[in-house]
Structures are given as structure tokens and as C-alpha cells.
Amino acid sequence: MRLLKNPHFPFIALVGVYLISRFINLTVLPIFTDESIYIYWAKLIESTHSQWFVSLTDGKPPLLVWMTAFFLTILPDGWYLIAGRLPAVLAGAVSVVSIYYLAELLFSNKKIAIISAALYILFPFALLYDRMALFDPLLSSTLLASTYFAVKTAKKPTVFSAVMWGFTLGLAFLSKPTAITFFGLLPIVYLLFSFTRKKGEWKRVFALGILALGIAQIINNLQRISSVYFMAGIKNSQFQQPIEELLKDPFALMFSNLQGFFIWIEAYYTVPVLVLGIFGIGILLFKKTKVGLLLLMLWLAPIFALAIIGREIFPRYILFTVPYFLLALAYFLYTAYVHAKKMGWIVIVASILVLIPLLRMDYYLLTSPEKASLPQTDYNQLIATHPSGYGLDSVYGYINEDISQGKHVTLVTQGTFGLYPYAFMLEYWDNPNVTVLPRWPLDKIDDQIYQEANKNTVLIILKEHDSIPEQMPLKLIQKIEKPGGADPILVTELK
Secondary structure: HHHOOOOOHHHHHHHHHHHHHHOOOOOOOOHHHHHHHHHHHHHHHHOOOOOOOOOHHHOOOOOOHHHHHHHHHHOOHHHOOOOOOOHHHHHHHHHHHHHHHHHHHHHHHHHHHHHHHHHHHHOOOHHHHHHOOOOOOHHHHHHHHHHHHHHHHHHHHHHHHHHHHHHHHHHHOOOOOOHHHHHHHHHHOOOOOOEEEHHHHHHHHHHHHHHHHHHHHHHHHHHOOOOHHHHHHHOOOOOOOHHHHHHHHOOOOOHHHHHHHHHHHHHHHHHHHHHHHHHHHHHHHHHOOOHHHHHHHHHHHHHHHHHHOOOOOHHHHHHHHHHHHHHHHHHHHHHHHHHHHHHHHHOOOOEHHHHHHHHHHHHHHHHHHOOOOOOOHHHHHHHOOOOOOOHHHHHHHHHHHHHHHHOOOOEEEEOOHHHHHHHHHHHHOOOOOOOEEEOOOOOOOOHHHHHHHHOOOOEEEEEOOHHHOOOOEEEEEEEEEOOOOOOEEEEEOOO
């Protein structure tokens, strides 16, 4: 009973609900190709105690990989997928705490803070990616914390707040290069909330802002100590428009990219929730202009920036914009309830009805992800096509059966980067009875494979064929279908 009377109980309960929602059936969604890459890098670090910046070779900062490597050292070998997804779970917990305190800071209202955190917990977009070994949850949480400290520094200029602003923004740079958008936006937010300062205080305001941004850049530039840092820029140029192309036609990709973003937003937010959140921003622009500008800017400006520069985009790229929309939505729901007075129960019932589609998607994400109404892009990548790990358990079962009979298995995978071969390398790391031979494009059987067949059981795993190509002398052992029926896995061996 004492706990229930504790003023902090609602917040503690929210954190508890968050942890339950993220840990339950954490591996129900099979490993996805990008996850296999990042966990494989972490396994290299954990095994060799070197190659700390291996992720930079693919244009990725190291924070997620470092955290995964730590969890790999303390968890059993077979728990590599859990080790890879734990950083996202922890990042989401930071997001829950940050959105709560940011809402309290912006609105001076604990009820709006509770609603904001609750919305984050049940929002399917966040639920899906807070349970995956990807960089985006870390980016979202560090930027959200950085926003909180930027506003706090503006409202109460202290060295501690400025240092924490810089530190969390620096961690965002170590999470994903997209953090550069907030390096430009947060100073605007900071000045917006510092505008009422007296003339004599502006020197301190500017000094603290420069301190924060300086710390962020120092942390960001830690990556330069790696000899492969230059490769990050080369790799990132494949995913974004180069400066010379932007200068020629800055809007060449914007409209098609915005169309894609809107389709994904509509799927993850649902139209009623999207409309209510926009109403919330509109009301805030009239009643709390600074807060409205902050939420509108931090929600939409990065989306437009990514639409302009993005050569290749995915839904998760805009995950970090979600919290600012949810803050506006929480404000609208609370305001509607307050203004309804004696009919507040109608607002509660209406809110529940609006949120039912989100809760339905949550249920499927936690139990049967293949049934969730995901946007087509994510459905293809995570469930239906070859980047998805659906079907791998059946392949492992066949391999394990051979191993149990005392056979040495040589696995030939159609692919040298990604799920094939890294999923198999992770599953059979240090297993003396399994050898993995990656091949691409695997349109013929080379001499090494024939030599392996003379002494071992050779299984050839095809991922991009509906049937065995005629020119390949293979016998089909098992055809494993994925949900949706696309890109089956063919387990074969030499005739």
C-alpha cells in the first residue's frame, strides 16, 4: 500500500510495464540480416579483443557494437541474439525516462508526462525497434536525452546541464551519423528557450551552448583514431546524395522519399492518431508557441532533411522523430480530457478506441510478428524475403541432426555479407564440427567445395532461388518457405 501512495509509483509502474513489453518473447522475431552483421562484428571484438572500430568499414559508428560485445561476454554463447537486442531494450528504457522528464519540463504537468511515456511504451513503431539489434533505438534515446538537457540548460543555465547535453549528443554521434541533424536543430531549440534571458546573461548562455556542442564534437571525433575512419565517409556516400548532386537539384529525391515516409507513418501511426497529434501541435502553436515550434521542428525537419539527402531509405530511419509527435499527442489527449469536464469519460473511451489498432499491432509483434500490419517495406525485410531469418531454425535443425550423427558439416552459403553467412557463423561459432564457406554469387560449384564433399557432408544453402538452377549439380534436401511465400530457403547437397 505504501508503494501505491508513493508519488513516483506511476513512473515506476510505467518503467516496469516497459520492461515487460520489451523482454517478453524477445526473440519471437527471427534474426534479420542487419542484426546478423552487427552481432557478428561484436562477436569478432569479443573473441579477439581487437577490431574495435570494425563497424566503420561499413559506415556505422561503434556504440551498438561495443554494447553488444559486452553482453556477449557475460551471456551464454547461444544467447547471441539476446545480447544483440539488449542494447535496444536499454535504449528504449532511456527513451521512456527521457520523454517523461522532457514532457514534465515542457508542460510542468506530471499527467502529461505519464501519458507521453505510456504512449511511447505502446507505440508499435517503438515496440518493434526497441527489440532489435539496430542502431536506431540508440540514436532515438540519446537524441531525446540530449533534447531534454538542451531545454534544461536554456531554462536553468548550469554547467552540469550543458555537459550532459554535449555528452548525450556525443553518444548520439556514436550511435548513427543522422545525429548531425540535431547538431543543427538543438542550438535553435536552445536559443528559442533562452530568448527571455536578461542582457547580462547572454554571455553565459552562449558559453554553455558552445561547451555542449564542443563536447559533442570531441566525442564524435573519437572515431578518427581508427585507421579505417575514412571508409565511413565512403560507405555513407552510397546512402545519401553527394554535395555536388544536391547543389544541382536539391529536391531530386525529396518528393518520392516523402511519399515513402508518409506511407510508413500512416502504417505505424494510423490515420486517427496522426490527425490527433497534428491537432495537438496546432493547439500548442497557439497556446505554448515555443513548445509547439520545438515539437513541430524536431518531428518534421529531420524527415524533410532525410527525404532530401537519402538515396536509400527505410522506415526505421525516422524512428528518432517519433517521441516529439507523441508529446504533442499526449498534450492533445490531456487537454481534451480536461476540457470535457464531466464528460471526460467520453474522451477516455474515444482515446481507447483510437488506440485499439496500435494495441492490436503490439499484440502481434509480441506473439506472431508475421501477422502484424507492418508497412510493406518492413514486412519484406523482416519477414517475407531473404533478409529475414524466418526458416533458419529449420536449417539449423537439419544441420544439428547431421552433427548428432558424428558428421562434420561444411556449409556453403549463397552470400558473403549479411544473414548469409553471418547467421550460420554466429550459430556455430567455435563449433569444430561445422565449417562455413561463403560464396557469391554461387552460380557454380568450385574446386574447394568438391574437395570438401570428398571428406565431409556438404550442405549448400540457396536463398535467392525458387528451385535449383539447372546448371548446378545439386539435390534438394529441404525447401523452407517464409511467411508470404517469397524467397524460400533451399537446403541442398551435391549429387
